[in-house]
Amino acid sequence: MEVNVSADSGAKSGWQTLPLLHPGIYNLLKFRNGIDTVLASVNLPAGSLSQMRLTLGNNNSVVLNGQSYPLQTPSAQQSGLKFNIHTTLTGGIVYRLWIDFDAGRSIVTTGAGAYILKPVIRTYTEAIGGSIKGYLLPGIAKPAVLAVQGTDTLTAFPDSATGYYFFGGVNTGSWNLSMHALDSTYKDTAFSVSVATGVVTNAGSVTLQKK
Incomplete structure (x- = not known):
């Protein structure tokens, strides 16, 4: 997991890696109806927060009728999943950022018994909405x-x-x-x-x- 703390989302120098609290495999279907989990916690400088990027591991799968199928995640494995945040952080304030996967729309079948992960994600903070x-x-x-x-x-x-x-x-x-x-x-x-x-x-x- 990385965040871009530069006002310019294209700036390579602005990316900062966030250490995961509990690295491992997560079942997305366990996190719904207000149930969530904390992936990372970090102190960031006051200023701009433009983007976040998740780079997934290789062990991704979907279970259908009790059988597990591997999920192809080409974009996530190469450059990571990027999503825009574009907010300004104020010093001394705690921010909570949620990453909301739409699991039902994120799995695509190729029609040949194979499945691809094309994540549909939205993000929101505690202070907005x-x-x-x-x-x-x-x-x-x-x-x-x-x-x-x-x-x-x-x-x-x-x-x-x-x-x-x-x-x-x-x-x-x-x-x-x-x-x-x-x-x-x-x-x-x-x-x-x-x-x-x-x-x-x-x-x-x-x-x-x-x-």
């Missing part, structure tokens, strides 16, 4: 929650037992929440919530009803 949490039941309906604001669409799959779901680092303003059941015998529902900076908006508990 707010969050949305809620509960959607019953788990037997296999529900999903879509949060939509303009052209920005986020997806969460509630915990099968508790129904809990969470969207972190979302923009302030009004968001349309659409509750959809993969089981077509249940009715979908939708409503809007308002998000404020630094606030976790509680969307409440929703139980989908049979048609």
